Amino acid sequence: GAGVSQSPRYKVAKRGQDVALRCDPISGHVSLFWYQQALGQGPEFLTYFQNEAQLDKSGLPSDRFFAERPEGSVSTLKIQRTQQEDSAVYLCASSPGDRSTDTQYFGPGTRLTVL
Amino acid sequence: GESVGLHLPTLSVQEGDNSIINCAYSNSASDYFIWYKQESGKGPQFIIDIRSNMDKRQGQRVTVLLNKTVKHLSLQIAATQPGDSAVYFCAENAGGFKTIFGAGTRLFVKA
Numbered sequence: 001g002a003g004v005s006q007s008p009r010y011k012v013a014k015r016g017q018d019v020a021l022r023c024d025p026i027s028g029h030v031s032l033f034w035y036q037q038a039l040g041q042g043p044e045f046l047t048y049f050q051n052e053a054q055l056d057k058s059g060l061p062s063d064r065f066f067a068e069r070p071e072g073s074v075s076t077l078k079i080q081r082t083q084q085e086d087s088a089v090y091l092c093a094s095s096p097g098d099r100s101t102d103t104q105y106f107g108p109g110t111r112l113t114v115l
Numbered sequence: 116g117e118s119v120g121l122h123l124p125t126l127s128v129q130e131g132d133n134s135i136i137n138c139a140y141s142n143s144a145s146d147y148f149i150w151y152k153q154e155s156g157k158g159p160q161f162i163i164d165i166r167s168n169m170d171k172r173q174g175q176r177v178t179v180l181l182n183k184t185v186k187h188l189s190l191q192i193a194a195t196q197p198g199d200s201a202v203y204f205c206a207e208n209a210g211g212f213k214t215i216f217g218a219g220t221r222l223f224v225k226a
Contacts, residue, residue, distance in 0.1 A: 004158070031212070042204050042216030043159065056212050091158050100208050101147050101166070106158025 002026070004107035006092050012113045013082045021077045021110045025094030032075050033104060034067055035091040043091055049075060050098050082114045127223040134192040136220045138205035141186060145207040149214070150179060150190045153202045159216075162190070162203075192222075200224045 005024045013019050025032050031050055035043035036059075046065065048056040051072035060067070064083075069075040079086055089109040095102035128134045140148070146167040151159035165172045165179045165188075172179050178191040188205050202219040 033212070033214075035216075040218075042206075042218050045213045045215070048212040050212075058213065093158070100210060100212055101164070103161050103164075104214070106160070108156065108158050 004092055004094055004105055006090075006107040006110050008110060009108065010111050010113075012115065014115055015084060016081050018078065018080045019082055019112065021079075021090050021112070023075045023077070023092030023094075023107060025073065025075070025092070026096075026105055027073075029094035029096050029105075030098050031095040031102065031104075032069055033093040033095075034075070034077050035093065036061075037089040037091055037109065039088070046077070046090075079112075082112075084114050087112055087114045124218070125221045125223065127225060128195050130195060130197060130224055130226050132195055134190075134195045134199070134222060134224075136190045136192075136203050136205075136222065138188040138190075138217055139186055140188060140205070140207050140217075142207060142209055142215070143183075143186065144209045145215075146210060147208040148179070148181060148188050149206045149208070150177075150188075151204045151206060151216075152199075153204065153219070155201075159204060195222075195224050197224045197226060 007022045034046040037043045045059040047067045049069040064080045066078045089111050091109045093104040093106045095104045149164040150162040153159045163174045176193045180189045202221050204216050204219045206216045208214045
């Protein structure tokens, strides 16, 4: 496809379960971002990749959150031992270059509900 | 800490009128600002951006104004259409890769 895709679109997990969220960025895009968006709020930065290198993970809320982009394309955000406060939409975005002013293209998000 | 906020959580306008959405930011080191539009069930979509060396930038039906003195950003939409109904976010960047979003303003366009 032409845009950023994310899967699954919806995920329901029981508290304590591990989840993995996938992001397929636009082909050839160097930069990849993950955001968390709580209901009624703006997206909050989680982490940033430049190719396969994770250059900023300052937004990850705890060590239960882990992200990877091993081949510099597809990325996975993993949340271990999910908690109710992890319920949110997780957005992925990619941009073509490595400048902070490059336009970010967002996927539709994965809505995670933790019961 | 760093934050970007909005003055009005909701805005209702008549179709054809102009809309103005306001935003305040607190990090004086921010040098790049972006407006995004988010429709229900979708990710944010880039509308327009402005760098701190400018105070105005125009796009198609949209204008962004930046007042660094009072740390204020606004988005003006001309001749608002029903398709403009969405949540609008301002966002700021201080040179790194961490973009900080505001809470958002919901725009309702009445036919």
